[in-house]
Amino acid sequence: MTTTYAALLRGINVGGARKVPMAELRTLLEGLGHGGVRTYLQSGQAVFTSDHGDAEALAAELTGAIEKHFGFFVDVLVRDHAYLAAIADNCPFPASELEAKQLHVTYFSAPVDADRFAAVDQPAFLPEEFRLGDRALYLYTPDGLGRSKLSEQLAKPRVTKGLIATTRNWNTVVKLVEMTAE
Incomplete structure (x- = not known):
C-alpha cells in the first residue's frame, strides 16, 4: 500500500549553515525510489509517497542518504498523513x-x-x-x-x-x- 509521508529535517538552511537545496533533496528522495516528491519552503519539509510502510526506517534511510550526499548529519522525522492530521x-x-x-x-x-x-x-x-x-x-x-x-x-x-x-x-x-x- 502506498502511503504519503512528510519528512521533517531538523536545523538545515539556517544562517547559511548545513545547506540542503530543496531541488537536491527532491532528487535524493526520488533516487531512493520514492514518488510524488515535493518540498515546502527552504526549512526542511519534503512530502513523498512510499510503499515501505515504516516511518522510522524511512527516516533512517533519508538521514543516511543526506549524510552521504551532503557530507553532514541531519536529524529527520518521517510522519504520515494520518498522524499529521491528528496533530492538527x-x-x-x-x-x-x-x-x-x-x-x-x-x-x-x-x-x-x-x-x-x-x-x-x-x-x-x-x-x-x-x-x-x-x-x-x-x-x-x-x-x-x-x-x-x-x-x-x-x-x-x-x-x-x-x-x-x-x-x-x-x-x-x-x-x-x-x-x-x-
Whole structure:
C-alpha cells in the first residue's frame, strides 16, 4: 500500500549553515525510489509517497542518504498523513483564532510524558503555554517564537535529551496536512 509521508529535517538552511537545496533533496528522495516528491519552503519539509510502510526506517534511510550526499548529519522525522492530521485536529489551543506565528508544534521522535517537563515552571512564563500531544508539544507564544522565553526552556538538553525534536509554525503544520492529503 502506498502511503504519503512528510519528512521533517531538523536545523538545515539556517544562517547559511548545513545547506540542503530543496531541488537536491527532491532528487535524493526520488533516487531512493520514492514518488510524488515535493518540498515546502527552504526549512526542511519534503512530502513523498512510499510503499515501505515504516516511518522510522524511512527516516533512517533519508538521514543516511543526506549524510552521504551532503557530507553532514541531519536529524529527520518521517510522519504520515494520518498522524499529521491528528496533530492538527487535536490542537488544544484555538488555532483558528490565533496568528500562525503564535502557535507551533514540536514533533518528537518518541512519546514524551509530563515528567520530562516537570522542571519547567509553566506559570512563570504565562501567557506563554505548552501542552503535550502524541509525540508532539503544542506551544502558544503570543509574541512569536523569536521572543519566547518558554521555548528556550523547552529546548534545553535536559528536556530534549535522547530525542529528535523539530519545531514548525502553525502555517507549516496545516500545509503539511494538506500536502500529504493530496
